[in-house]
Amino acid sequence: MDSTPRSGIDSAGVDSAGIDGAGIDRAGVDTDGIVGDSIHGDRRWDLFLGVVAAGVTVATIATDETGLARRLVGVGSIVAITALYAFAGRRLLHRDDNVPASAFIVVAILLFGVGTYAASIVSYLLFALCPLIFLVLTLRRAIPLVVFASFTPLICAWLRDGWDTELLTHLGPIFVVSAALAVWLGTWINRVIEQSRERAALIAELRASRAEVARLSHETGVAAERQRLAGEIHDTLAQGFTSIITLLQAADPALRDERLALAVRTARENLAESRTLIAALTPTALSNASLADAIRRQAASFTAETGIPASVRVTGEPRELPTPTEVVLLRAAQEALTNIRRHAGANEVDVLLAYAQDVRLVVRDDGAGFDAEAAGGFGLKTMRARAEQAHGTLIVRSDPDTGTTLELEVPA
Numbered sequence: 001m002d003s004t005p006r007s008g009i010d011s012a013g014v015d016s017a018g019i020d021g022a023g024i025d026r027a028g029v030d031t032d033g034i035v036g037d038s039i040h041g042d043r044r045w046d047l048f049l050g051v052v053a054a055g056v057t058v059a060t061i062a063t064d065e066t067g068l069a070r071r072l073v074g075v076g077s078i079v080a081i082t083a084l085y086a087f088a089g090r091r092l093l094h095r096d097d098n099v100p101a102s103a104f105i106v107v108a109i110l111l112f113g114v115g116t117y118a119a120s121i122v123s124y125l126l127f128a129l130c131p132l133i134f135l136v137l138t139l140r141r142a143i144p145l146v147v148f149a150s151f152t153p154l155i156c157a158w159l160r161d162g163w164d165t166e167l168l169t170h171l172g173p174i175f176v177v178s179a180a181l182a183v184w185l186g187t188w189i190n191r192v193i194e195q196s197r198e199r200a201a202l203i204a205e206l207r208a209s210r211a212e213v214a215r216l217s218h219e220t221g222v223a224a225e226r227q228r229l230a231g232e233i234h235d236t237l238a239q240g241f242t243s244i245i246t247l248l249q250a251a252d253p254a255l256r257d258e259r260l261a262l263a264v265r266t267a268r269e270n271l272a273e274s275r276t277l278i279a280a281l282t283p284t285a286l287s288n289a290s291l292a293d294a295i296r297r298q299a300a301s302f303t304a305e306t307g308i309p310a311s312v313r314v315t316g317e318p319r320e321l322p323t324p325t326e327v328v329l330l331r332a333a334q335e336a337l338t339n340i341r342r343h344a345g346a347n348e349v350d351v352l353l354a355y356a357q358d359v360r361l362v363v364r365d366d367g368a369g370f371d372a373e374a375a376g377g378f379g380l381k382t383m384r385a386r387a388e389q390a391h392g393t394l395i396v397r398s399d400p401d402t403g404t405t406l407e408l409e410v411p412a
Contacts, residue, residue: 045093045135052128053082060119070118077115077122081108085132092136101136108132109149116156123153126178134186143183150179233274241271276338291326292318292353295333295361299351302337309348310337316355325410328390329353329361332383332408336363344368346403358392360409369398383408 060074088104112129115122129149134142154175158164244267248260255261292314299310321329333351340346344367352362380396383406387394392410 046090049082049085049128049132052125053078056122056124059124060121063119063121065121066119074115074119074122077111077118078125080111081115081125081129084108084111089132089136102141105133105137105145109145109152112149113152113156116153117160120153120157120160123156126150126153126182130182130186134190139187139190142186146182146186147179150175150182233277238271238274241267241274245271276334290318291321291329294330295351295353298330298334298337299349302341302349306341308340308346310351311349312351312353314353314355318355319412321359321412325359325390325412328386328392328410329359329408331386332361332394332406333363335380335383336406340365340367340404343370344404355412357412358409359412360407362408363406364403366403369400369402369404 057075057078060071060078063071066074084104084107089108092101092104108129112122112125115125126149130146133146133149137145245264248264248267249255252260255264292312296312299312302308303310337349340349340363344365346365346367348366350362350364352360352364354360354362384394387408387410390410392408395407396404397407398404
């Protein structure tokens with residue numbers, strides 16, 4: 001079986017000793033018109049072969065240089081070659097390796113030789129036979145068979161009519177030129193097709209590069225906008241809350257008035273929220289540390305502020321993740337620790353970062369649970385939204401007796 005790549009002259013109609021050359025790779029790669037459609041190419045090649053076969057058949061029947069029996073043998077060989085192509089050749093055009101390409105061509109040349117021996121006018125079938133050889137064989141195998149097929153009419157005339165010097169001097173140059181032209185055109189078109197395939201591959205790479213540039217530009221724009229929003233919040237809301245706290249404390253340093261004390265507490269809480277929002281928009285924790293180290297720092301800070309021990313465990317082989325994915329995981333850990341500090345009243349916190357095919361973050365506490373279904377806090381909504389943006393899943397399980405477990409899994 002001939003399983004090696006073939007020279008691949010396009011089935012759109014190659015005419016070697018009549019090669020059309022318009023066709024491009026029948027593999028059907030369609031890149032901005034560089035490579036033609038294989039289905040239409042097969043149909044054009046079928047039409048070309050049919051026209052050549054029909055024309056040679058009519059000419060064979062119409063000639064009066066040979067007897068009727070020989071003409072019928074010639075027509076029979078043309079019909080046999082056409083049928084052989086219909087049942088086996090078309091499958092070879094679609095790279096069907098179950099059909100032995102070399103055997104197909106050898107049988108076709110033998111049938112062509114029989115027809116040419118019976119009626120010399122059948123030799124015009126070379127207009128279709130030569131490109132067919134280039135279509136189904138590699139260039140290295142096709143060239144000697146094309147040369148042999150081109151000299152077959154000369155050999156048949158010698159076997160049929162005997163040796164004649166006129167045969168050599170008149171027909172010999174014709175078939176030599178025909179063979180040389182067929183080989184040259186076949187080689188040239190094969191090179192054109194290879195260049196077309198290379199251009200198609202380059203265009204595909206260019207499109208992929210453009211998509212990557214667009215993605216990076218989008219991420220850069222998003223990062224810039226997040227930075228701008230963080231700066232705006234810092235310069236407006238955070239500074240405003242700080243000013244409110246300063247003014248209220250200046251008016252009543254001891255905060256003996258409960259209303260002033262409540263106002264200061266409210267301002268401080270909102271200042272903390274503003275700073276959390278600023279931190280969420282500018283993940284500096286990841287700029288000079290890995291995700292695992294950033295989470296460890298968050299846990300250490302949580303323990304320092306609350307006195308609640310928070311352990312961090314990392315499993316699997318840590319690896320660098322896309323920045324958006326790391327941001328989602330870090331923010332989830334921060335939000336979970338913030339909620340524990342504010343609401344849980346926990347005695348212990350465990351954080352797990354597991355690297356596998358996907359990356360999983362689990363934060364457990366033994367504090368007071370809550371109704372995860374009914375919880376409508378902004379923090380949980382934000383975490384769910386971020387998980388969806390990262391094509392991940394967020395699961396929250398909470399029970400008053402066992403505490404709360406937050407599990408976030410995102411694709412790596």
